[in-house]
Amino acid sequence: MNAIDATTVTGAAGEHLVMSRLSRGYIAALAPQGVPNFDIVVTSVEGTQLCAFQVKTRWAKGSDGGWHMRQKHENLQNPCIFYCFVDLGKDASVVPVVHVVPSQIVAEVIRSSHQTWLSNPGTRGQKRNDSSIRRLLPDYTRLMGPDTPYKAGWLDRYRENWDQIATITRPAPQVEEQL
Numbered sequence: 001m002n003a004i005d006a007t008t009v010t011g012a013a014g015e016h017l018v019m020s021r022l023s024r025g026y027i028a029a030l031a032p033q034g035v036p037n038f039d040i041v042v043t044s045v046e047g048t049q050l051c052a053f054q055v056k057t058r059w060a061k062g063s064d065g066g067w068h069m070r071q072k073h074e075n076l077q078n079p080c081i082f083y084c085f086v087d088l089g090k091d092a093s094v095v096p097v098v099h100v101v102p103s104q105i106v107a108e109v110i111r112s113s114h115q116t117w118l119s120n121p122g123t124r125g126q127k128r129n130d131s132s133i134r135r136l137l138p139d140y141t142r143l144m145g146p147d148t149p150y151k152a153g154w155l156d157r158y159r160e161n162w163d164q165i166a167t168i169t170r171p172a173p174q175v176e177e178q179l
Helices: 003-022 103-119 162-169
Strands: 027-030 040-043 050-058 067-070 081-087 097-102 133-136
Touching: 003 027, 003 040, 003 050, 003 081, 003 097, 050 067, 050 162, 081 103, 097 103, 097 162, 103 133
Parallel strands: 050 081
Antiparallel strands: 027 040, 040 050, 067 133, 081 097
């Protein structure tokens, strides 16, 4: 399998995993291919409320344990959009983990960590060149220092935290009709 096929299959695996988790109380559907800001649309069973998810999936490879992001993710801040960061583990025997993070939090983390990265010199003391690539990491201590609010464990509160979408997808209050 070539790299493009592997990436496509990994992404699809993450989306279907998230769909299976959401099907335990919500109606979820994959968005059409090419929708720019989300992969999955979710509604309450009553169909009265709506939210969306962008899914980022990775295998436990590489040294930083993070997910690929883009510059556009710094500006995507909508209380109805969440990210699902899926960690498939090292192989198929591992139970995958999903971190459900509000888009406002992701935007702040991506923006502040990238600004810190740009302001620090490169390995040879050179000024860093900006690019559209970003990383969401489980620990920013190496980049941002020991006082960062995004040190090891900052994602723990979002691990399998599906309850936070209940306020977005709860049924609208019923209004009695006046006669």
